[in-house]
Amino acid sequence: MLTVETFKKQFLCRCGRCQSLPPSEKLLKALTAFLSALKVRGVEVSKCSSGYRCPFHNDAVGGAKGSMHMKGIACDLHVPVDEVTLQTARCIFRGVVLYDWGLHLDVRDGKPVFEDRR
Numbered sequence: 001m002l003t004v005e006t007f008k009k010q011f012l013c014r015c016g017r018c019q020s021l022p023p024s025e026k027l028l029k030a031l032t033a034f035l036s037a038l039k040v041r042g043v044e045v046s047k048c049s050s051g052y053r054c055p056f057h058n059d060a061v062g063g064a065k066g067s068m069h070m071k072g073i074a075c076d077l078h079v080p081v082d083e084v085t086l087q088t089a090r091c092i093f094r095g096v097v098l099y100d101w102g103l104h105l106d107v108r109d110g111k112p113v114f115e116d117r118r
């Protein structure tokens with residue numbers, strides 16, 4: 001089960017050679033609110049599979065150019081997604097992308113983005 005503390009560890013870049021960045025304060029706040037809202041309903045996030053990515057690692061995993069992951073403001077959470085979880089995510093995060101394995105969430109500036117890539 002993902003907690004705020006394990007999130008901070010799993011967030012770090014997976015390349016093994018950069019210094020990584022921690023999650024931004026805004027992302028951490030949003031993540032904390034999201035986990036609390038899920039917990040009330042008994043929904044658990046199993047892990048954060050991707051958080052910060054340095055440009056090298058982002059290329060290695062085929063990430064988008066200008067990915068929010070390179071700014072330390074995005075995370076990929078493995079979680080079962082039902083309608084309530086999805087709406088909660090969209091209330092808290094400005095960027096939400098739905099996948100088979102869960103959700104990409106980010107705290108980008110500008111207008112909200114939602115995509116269903118299942």
Ligand SMILES: [Zn+2]
Nearest residue numbers: 013015018054
């Ligand atoms: Zn790296």
